[in-house]
Structures are given as C-alpha cells and as structure tokens.
Amino acid sequence: MTRTPRSRTKKTALLTGVTGQDGSYLTELLLAKGYEVHGIIRRASTFNTDRIDHLYQDPHEADARLFLHYGDLSDSSGLRMLVERVQPDEVYNLGAQSHVKVSFDQAEYTADITGLGTLRLLEAIRDYRDRTEHHVKYYQASSSEMFGAAKPPQGLHTPFHPRSPYAVAKVYSYWQTINHREAYGLYACNGILFNHESPRRGETFVTRKITRAVGRIKMGLQKKLYLGNLEAKRDWGHARDYVEAMWMMLQQDAPRDYVIATGEAYSVREFAERAFEHVGLRYEDYVEVDPRYFRPAEVDYLLGDMRETSEHLGWTPKTSFEQLVTEMVEHDLELARQEKTLIGAGHQVALKGIGAH
Numbered sequence: 345m346t347r348t349p350r351s352r353t354k355k356t357a358l359l360t361g362v363t364g365q366d367g368s369y370l371t372e373l374l375l376a377k378g379y380e381v382h383g384i385i386r387r388a389s390t391f392n393t394d395r396i397d398h399l400y401q402d403p404h405e406a407d408a409r410l411f412l413h414y415g416d417l418s419d420s421s422g423l424r425m426l427v428e429r430v431q432p433d434e435v436y437n438l439g440a441q442s443h444v445k446v447s448f449d450q451a452e453y454t455a456d457i458t459g460l461g462t463l464r465l466l467e468a469i470r471d472y473r474d475r476t477e478h479h480v481k482y483y484q485a486s487s488s489e490m491f492g493a494a495k496p497p498q499g500l501h502t503p504f505h506p507r508s509p510y511a512v513a514k515v516y517s518y519w520q521t522i523n524h525r526e527a528y529g530l531y532a533c534n535g536i537l538f539n540h541e542s543p544r545r546g547e548t549f550v551t552r553k554i555t556r557a558v559g560r561i562k563m564g565l566q567k568k569l570y571l572g573n574l575e576a577k578r579d580w581g582h583a584r585d586y587v588e589a590m591w592m593m594l595q596q597d598a599p600r601d602y603v604i605a606t607g608e609a610y611s612v613r614e615f616a617e618r619a620f621e622h623v624g625l626r627y628e629d630y631v632e633v634d635p636r637y638f639r640p641a642e643v644d645y646l647l648g649d650m651r652e653t654s655e656h657l658g659w660t661p662k663t664s665f666e667q668l669v670t671e672m673v674e675h676d677l678e679l680a681r682q683e684k685t686l687i688g689a690g691h692q693v694a695l696k697g698i699g700a701h
C-alpha cells in the first residue's frame with residue numbers, strides 16, 4: 345500500500361502492541377472514531393491475535409480499516425519501512441516485554457524491546473517527518489513502575505526510583521520521548537499509566553490470575569491458588585477507560601506528559617478477597633503463598649496523583665474497583681463454565697496461565 349498523506353480523508357494510526365490488552369481496546373476505540381488502524385504483530389508459531397480477532401476485516405474489502413503488518417521492536421529497518429508505508433498521523437507505542445517478574449529473568453531482552461525499541465521507533469518517525477514534513481504524533485506507554493520505591497501518592501513531579509529491569513527500561517523510554525519532543529519538536533507524550541486491568545488482561549498478571557482461579561475453583565476445576573506478595577498495593581483501573589486517555593493526549597494543542605490513575609489503591613489480598621467474595625467463597629480457604637512468585641525487588645505501594653492531569657486533560661476513570669473486579673470475575677466464571685462443558689464432552693483442556701509468574 346503506497347499513497348501520499350494528502351490523499352487521505354481519515355486519520356491513520358500505527359500501533360505497536362496491537363495484540364496486547366491495551367492494543368485491543370485502543371483499536372476498538374480508534375475504529376469507532378473512524379480511523380484507519382495499522383497494527384504491528386509478531387510472527388509466532390501459533391496464532392497470537394485472539395484479542396483482536398473480533399475486529400478483523402478482510403483487507404480485500406473496500407471498507408477495511410484494520411491492517412496488520414509483521415514487525416518487531418528489535419528491527420529498526422522493519423519499523424522504518426512500516427512508518428514509511430503507513431504514513432501515520434498518530435503512533436501509539438504499546439509494544440513491550442511488559443511483565444515485571446519476567447524482566448528479572450530476561451533483563452537484556454527487556455532493555456532491548458522495552459527500552460531501545462522506543463528509540464528505534466522514535467528515530468524512524470523523526471526521520472520520516474524530516475523528509476516528508478508530515479507531522480506525526482507519538483504516544484509512549486510509560487508506567488507507574490518507574491516510580492517504584494518512591495513514596496505514594498506519585499505524580500508528575502515524583503522522582504523515579506525504578507525497581508526492576510522493566511521499570512529501568514521504561515524510564516529510558518520516558519526520557520527518549522521527552523528528548524525527541526525537546527530536541528526535535530516532535531509531538532510526543534508520555535502517558536504514565538498506573539495498573540489497568542480487564543477480562544483481556546494477560547493471565548500471568550495478578551488480577552487475572554486471581555479471577556481465572558476464582559472461576560475455575562467455583563466450577564470445581566482447580567483447588568488452590570498460589571500467589572506471591574499479598575501486601576503489595578496497586579492503583580487499579582480499567583483498560584477500556586485508560587485507552588481513551590491515550591487518545592485524548594494526542595488530541596491536545598501541545599504535547600506534554602500525564603499521569604493516569606484512579607487515586608485509590610488496594611492490596612493484592614483485598615483484590616483476592618473481593619473476587620472470591622463475589623462467588624460466595626472465602627479467599628483464605630484457597631489462596632496460598634508461594635515464595636517463587638516473590639520478586640528480587642518489590643514495588644510496595646503505587647497510588648496515582650492525578651491533580652495535574654485533571655487540570656490539563658479533563659479525563660476521569662469511569663469504572664470503579666468493585667465494577668472492575670465484578671466484570672473480570674463474571675467473565676472468567678463464564679470461561680470456566682465453557683471449560684467444564686468441554687471437559688464433560690471428553691475434550692482435553694489445558695489449564696494454562698497458572699504457571700510460573
């Protein structure tokens with residue numbers, strides 16, 4: 345597909361991480377707003393597009409607005425080629441090795457993808473902009489993990505104290521984004537997002553690990569849930585709300601950075617308590633602590649300070665903690681029912697996601 349930017353009537357967005365939790369919600373949002381959406385996917389030996397399959401359109405259809413391209417944040421030349429071909433108005437960099445615990449096992453890989461990958465993409469955009477004078481707006485998926493050990497509440501002026509290879513890589517990306525704004529005049533924003541969850545959350549993150557287990561325990565498919573540190577506190581919101589903030593950041597007159605959070609924090613223990621309660625069970629009867637889920641360095645308490653964001657963006661979260669837990673548990677209860685039916689019909693169902701993280 346080659347065309348000149350001026351021949352287009354609709355806005356075009358390019359997303360890394362389109363197959364992830366946030367990528368799927370953001371794609372829905374952008375398609376609903378009339379965008380043409382281009383997503384970068386990794387080649388895998390199995391299908392990895394589950395979260396966006398419901399949005400798939402045959403690219404041969406005249407009205408198709410979602411296009412997928414193979415690429416990887418480790419591959420500068422591929423990224424440059426894609427920016428050139430897609431000619432995006434907006435780029436959302438959501439791709440990352442995003443698991444904090446895994447980043448301790450794969451520190452260099454995480455630095456490469458979650459850190460250097462950002463630089464590769466920013467440089468591709470800068471080069472394209474300089475040659476074509478086509479302005480591109482850039483969103484960087486920054487993280488509350490960058491605050492790490494800093495005392496809560498954490499806001500735009502809180503000094504970073506990252507506590508994992510993942511968080512260190514995100515701090516690098518944060519500053520590369522700001523440097524491209526200040527040095528080259530790129531419209532580039534950091535969204536420092538606190539934890540956001542949903543029924544599409546990866547199954548090795550703690551909230552989804554809990555709600556998957558609640559569903560399975562309720563349906564008699566699992567007996568115990570092994571977790572790590574139950575006392576860690578997080579400011580948990582809903583991914584569907586948070587992708588709206590990402591889009592809003594790129595619709596402002598001038599670029600800046602924002603903190604996105606709910607302003608309420610709960611412990612892992614409290615999350616588990618509510619989730620089990622929702623199906624009439626007591627978490628104490630099922631949850632056991634397994635030290636293998638502890639991290640070499642923990643982030644104890646994240647609570648977002650949204651004051652500046654409220655002033656500049658006008659975004660507020662729509663989903664309460666209770667609603668988030670309920671939606672996730674209900675979803676995973678239904679999934680467990682389907683698994684039970686399949687097992688009853690003699691199918692083998694692998695209980696994935698209860699594994700190592």
Ligand code: NDP
Nearest residue numbers: 361363364365366416417438439440442485487537539540
């Ligand atoms: P997910 O882990 O669900 O998705 C990560 C995405 O990155 C997937 O599409 C994955 O592809 C892709 N990816 C992984 N490695 C590469 C690579 N080498 N090249 C290109 N793409 C790659 O993350 P979320 O959707 O939850 O988060 C989106 C972004 O926001 C991430 O950058 C994350 O670090 C950040 N973030 C998330 C928060 C949260 O609470 N969810 C909070 C703050 C920041 P594949 O499907 O093939 O694995």
Ligand code: GDR
Nearest residue numbers: 442444487488489538539548549550571572573576637701
């Ligand atoms: P986090 O999310 O590290 O905050 O990173 P995760 O859900 O992995 O952990 C949250 C807290 O729960 C504790 N915990 C466990 N975590 C996991 N994964 N598995 C367990 O069994 C378990 N038991 C307790 C953890 O120690 C931690 O304190 C997420 C990711 O999406 C990042 O990409 C993102 O940047 C941050 O949120 C904001």
